[in-house]
Amino acid sequence: MSETAQPVWSNLECFSRETSKPMMILIAGPYRSGTNDDSSLIKRNVQEMESYALPIFRAGHIPVLGEWLALPLVELAGSKQIGDQGFNEIFHPIATRLLEKCDGVLRVGGASAGADEMVRVGRSLGLNIYSALDEIPKAE
Numbered sequence: 001m002s003e004t005a006q007p008v009w010s011n012l013e014c015f016s017r018e019t020s021k022p023m024m025i026l027i028a029g030p031y032r033s034g035t036n037d038d039s040s041l042i043k044r045n046v047q048e049m050e051s052y053a054l055p056i057f058r059a060g061h062i063p064v065l066g067e068w069l070a071l072p073l074v075e076l077a078g079s080k081q082i083g084d085q086g087f088n089e090i091f092h093p094i095a096t097r098l099l100e101k102c103d104g105v106l107r108v109g110g111a112s113a114g115a116d117e118m119v120r121v122g123r124s125l126g127l128n129i130y131s132a133l134d135e136i137p138k139a140e
Helices: 008-017 039-050 053-058 066-076 085-099 113-124
Strands: 024-028 062-064 104-107 128-130
Touching: 024 039, 024 053, 024 085, 024 113, 053 062, 062 066, 066 085, 085 113, 104 113, 113 128
Parallel strands: 024 062, 024 104, 104 128
Antiparallel strands: none
8 A cells, every 4th residue: 555545444434524515404302202291391302302403503504393383383273282183283294394395304312203203204205314413414
C-alpha cells in the first residue's frame, strides 16, 4: 500500500458522522401508551419526544412532532377528551400527512402502536428511519 492510500476500514467510523442535506425529521414515540390517559404521564411522554428536537436542530435539521400540529387542531375541532371524534379525526391523520413532507423518522421511547404506524408509513414512503440520534448524519 502506498503512503497516500488508506485502508478501507479507516473510513468506517465516519459513517455516522457523514453529512447530508438538511432534513425534516418526525420524532415518533409514545403519546398515550402506558398512561391510562393520565394527562401528567402524557405530558411526560411529549417532553421525552421533545427532548430529541434540539439535538436534531443542532445537527442542522428541522425536528417536528405530530403533536405540535395535531393538538391545536384537536382543540379547534371541539375535542373534549382523548379518543373522542374530534381527537380521532385529526391526531394520527395529520401525522400521516406530515410524513409526506418529511425526509425521516426518529423512533424513540417504548411501545406505541401509533409511533410504530408512523415508522411503517415512513418506510412505505421511502423515508430514512432512525432509532438513535447518532444514526442521523449532520447536515451540510
